[in-house]
Every structure is written in structure tokens, then in C-alpha cells.
Amino acid sequence: MQDNRTTVRTRFAPSPTGYMHIGNLRTALYGYLFAKKEGGKFVLRLEDTDSKRYVAGAVQIIYDTLKDAGIVYDEGPDVGGEFGPYIQSERADIYRKYAEELVRRGGAYYCFCDKERLESLKDENGVGRYDKHCLHLSAEEVARRLAAGEPYVIRQNVPEEGSGTYEDLVYGTVTVDFKDIEDGILLKSDGMPTYNFANVVDDHLMGITHVIRGSEYLSSTPKYNLMYDAFGWERPQYVHLPPIMKNAHEKLSKRNGDASYQDLVAKGYIPQAIVNYIALLGWNPKDNREKMSLAELEESFSLAGLNKSPAIFDEPKLRWLSGEYIKEMSDEAFAACARPFLEKSKVYGKYDEAKVLRLLKTRVEILSEIPEKIDFLEEFGEIDPALYNNKKMKTDASVAAQVLPAALQALSAAECFENAPLYEAMVALAAQNGWKNGQVLWCVRIALTGRESTPGGASEMAELLGKERCIRRLQQAADALNRA
């Protein structure tokens, strides 16, 4: 086990190749949570050794997303730290130095084989591993070809016999036969290291104690251990994470058109809910809590709660959580995050915003639902008489024809156009005429909105609409009924 005196250091090491995927974010979150829980440090390192895959702007997305999600790193490219640089492309000299040392230690060797020869090693299915051809080159020949400036790579020298075993903190004992591991390239001909080498060198140099990453590295970890051993370095603890799936067969990925973190935010999911939800995909606190703030997650996170099987991303549940976060927001907070969506509505600015927001708060789970929930306020047109039919309320168009003129009169007389007094006025009206409350309320609401379902009852809609509009609409509806 890890020495207790060693402070925990975890890292998130993304490649700036595009969007921040949900799976990546979760990996970052777990690394962060574990470091916080253990009182350790969380490091951000950019793995940009493949210039071909570099995407402009991707680095900024990484910074922004982590910041937005509340994941704060103690060391990183933009915040510094004593183990920098934290960008791999700025560490080329370091990798070369260590690669050469690994060659001296027998853990790696120079290879001059060209593409054609490598291709010839593969069978009809495109599979076939490197045959260690250059391992057998004499020291003189290697020196001569190097001096002649021949292109080369440095390959790992994996034993032909035996196997590598390690204890993964979530998967347990993992064993892989060395014969199943190829002599992979550590240093590319362009002088840059591959992930396979850079991650080992950096994790060691940066003092990473716990490597938290996706399960795709589960079976390649033994070859990294071979390098730690060859260098005489202590191996880190490994925590491999199962993938987040889109369905039973496909991984969640941007390439499949699945939502990235920023896509979800743009769709109106509350960031806090997204973080909360992904924390629950593959992990659970023993106490069964589900809605947890970042601080609570930091407090209760434990590797013991990590699951080994893939989890399917379930948007309905995220939706529910998002709604929970909205419901507990202060009016000010809700107004602030709802405003951008309110502005997209056709009725923006035409109604009392505080009133609109109050009605929306318990009826919206993701902010993008806002426009569709209130746009009807401007879509008032002919009312289908059938809408007045309601069995439970015992109303229909003929009842409405009696109720509406009376309601028109009552509302015209109302002095205070607010929900409570308006409600009382309508209830009183019902009592006077021997109608059921529902008969008045239902008919008025239909007349006012033309909708079977609205975000609020008759008096709430009346207050929102305002006296003038109410009178006009009620009049219109009553006239239409008379003509019929």
C-alpha cells in the first residue's frame, strides 16, 4: 500500500482535441474529489504530444469547463506549480533524456524500421506485432545509423516471457501476459513521446500517487509498470474507471453526436446538477444520498464506492436532478440563470418578469423549456368550444356562456388584480350563482388562455395577464360563445 505520509496527488490529463466529454469530466471530477477528500493535490496536465490532433480552442474549453464545474486544480498550465511545465509539448527534452536512459537500462531500444517493413509484419487482418528486429542491432550499427541521421523511434523492450500483475483499486488484480504486449513506440520519429511513455515519465516526475483514468488503460498498465520498474521508480496506485455509455453498446462520445458538458449547459441543465449526476454514474455514497453539492461530494467521496461496470447516461434522471436544483434556488439565482432563456421567448419583456419566474420555477426542469412554457401568452386566438368541457368540473361551453359574462363583470370590478383577491372574487361569484368553484375557474382560465394546460390557475393567469388584457380576452371569449 501507499505510504501514509505521502500526500495524495492526482491528475487530470486530457488531450486538447475538442470538446469536454462527459466521461472526461467525470474522470476529472473523481480525481479532484479523491484529492480533496484525502487532503491532497489535484493537477491538470495537457497531453498534446500529437500535433495532428490538436484543435484550436480546446485548451480554453478545458479550463472553462473545469472552472464552470467548480473543479479547481492546484497545479496546471495556467496556475503554475513546482512540477511544471504542465504541457507535454513543452517537455520534449525531458522525455528524450529519460528515453535514452531507459535504453541504457535495457528497457528500450532504437528502432530504424520503416513503414513498409512494419506493414509486412502484419497478417491479412492487419494484426501482427513488432518482431524486435532492431533490438538485435549491434551498438556500433545503432551509433552509426544515428550519426548518419537516419530517422528512428525508441521502442519499449517488453520481455518475451512472463506476465505483469498489479492491483487496481477498483478492478482488483489484473494480469496480462507479456507475450500479448507489443514493443510499443515510446519516442516518435518527430521526437515527441507517445502517451505510453509520457504518462509514465510525467506521473513519476509530478509525484502522482494515484492514477485515475478510463478503463481503456486497464490492460496496457502492465507495460507502464515495466517502465516504472526499469527506472527503479515506485509504481503509482491505479484507479481505472468504467466508461459512461450512451446505450448498452455505445460509449457516450461527441463523435456519436452525444452531448458534451457545454451542450448540456446550453440545453439548460443546471451545471451543479450535471456535476452531481455524473458523480453518481459509477459511484455512490454508502448513505444513499443522491442530491449532493460539490462540497458534500468532496466530503463523502471514497474509492470504495466506485463501480466496475459501465453506466448508461440517463437523461431523464439528470433532468430530474436539474429540476431539484432549480426548485431550491433563490428567486434571484433563478432569475439570473433563467434570463438568457427568457430572452428567447416571444413574450420577453411583455409581462411582469418576477411573476413569470414564480410560475415557472416548479414547472421547469431544464431552462430551455422556458420559452415554450410561456409563448402561448402571445398566441391567443380562437378558442375551441370543446376546451370548456371538463367532466370533473362539470363544465362545458353552455356553462361557460353563463359564467363568462358574470366573470367579466366581477373582474372588471376588481380593484386589486392579484392572485389571492382574484381567486376569492371568483369563488364568491360561484357561490352567488350556485356554480361550483371549478366551473368558474376552469371556464375563466380557458377563456383567458385558450389552453387546456397552463402554468398556473385562473387567478394566477389573470394576475399575470393584467386587468386590461383579461377584460379584453374575457369579452372576446364571451362574444365568440354567443355567436355559436
Add this chain to the structure above:
RNA sequence: GGCCCCAUGGUCAAGCGGUUAAGACAUCGCCCUUUCACGGCGGUAACUCGGGUUCGAGUCCCGAUGGGGUCACCA
């Protein structure tokens, strides 16, 4: 295909040899009610299949099946 890994309701997921197999989301129904929503109550729904081990298996072992990952000068 070789190798590695995984397997409880539709989804997340508890369980770590003896349970009426939790809980949440979704779904369905009821209540509340001024439609909708909120809130409250309740229902439907799961241990992939075979073999072992054991007095006893969702829990341990083996196999099958299914699924995922990996076999790049990508990470």
C-alpha cells in the same frame, strides 16, 4: 480473432453466505388541488444461463452466453 475486464428492475444502484432482494429516476394509479406543476401515498418491475462448493448462493468457484475495452509513430 487473441488478450483484459464486466454482468441485480427500462436506467442508476444497495447487497459483500441466511434479507419479504433497499433506495432513486422513469412508468402507472390514488390523494391534494384552480387545469398543469409542486407535494403526499401506493403499484408494476431485477439477481443472464448451466454446473459445482455449502445445511444454505444474487453473494464463492468453473463454464457458457451476452456486453465493453484493447491489439497505432492516438491518447
